[in-house]
Amino acid sequence: xxxxAAQKGWLEATPEKHNEPRWHxxxxxxxxxxxxxxxxxxxxxxxxxxxxxxxxxxxxxxxLAYSEVTGTLLSHEDWRTVMEMSVxxxxxxxxxxxxxxxxxxRLSDE
Numbered sequence: 001x002x003x004x005a006a007q008k009g010w011l012e013a014t015p016e017k018h019n020e021p022r023w024h025x026x027x028x029x030x031x032x033x034x035x036x037x038x039x040x041x042x043x044x045x046x047x048x049x050x051x052x053x054x055x056x057x058x059x060x061x062x063x064l065a066y067s068e069v070t071g072t073l074l075s076h077e078d079w080r081t082v083m084e085m086s087v088x089x090x091x092x093x094x095x096x097x098x099x100x101x102x103x104x105x106r107l108s109d110e
Contacts, residue, residue, distance in 0.1 A: 001039060
């Protein structure tokens with residue numbers, strides 16, 4: 001699911017010296033997730049932390065607050081996955097290099 005989040009961030013990033021995000025060129029295709037991979041819905045609900053124009057990964061306390069408010073029971077591994085997705089998304093969004101490979105392409109090259 002980290003690749004899903006990284007790809008989403010990469011597609012939403014606007015490369016240097018460009019006026020539009022990558023998805024205008026590449027579309028919005030994201031890696032497919034299995035039906036049992038519900039954590040992307042939790043991650044979408046939570047979003048990211050923003051400070052003006054800067055976006056930062058979620059903190060534990062934000063996931064805890066979400067879990068308490070919604071009554072969503074998350075295992076330790078679920079928490080870790082949501083945190084990793086947030087970090088991956090922010091990393092993809094920060095990639096403004098116009099020549100960078102997408103996270104999906106990087107993964108297929110490994």
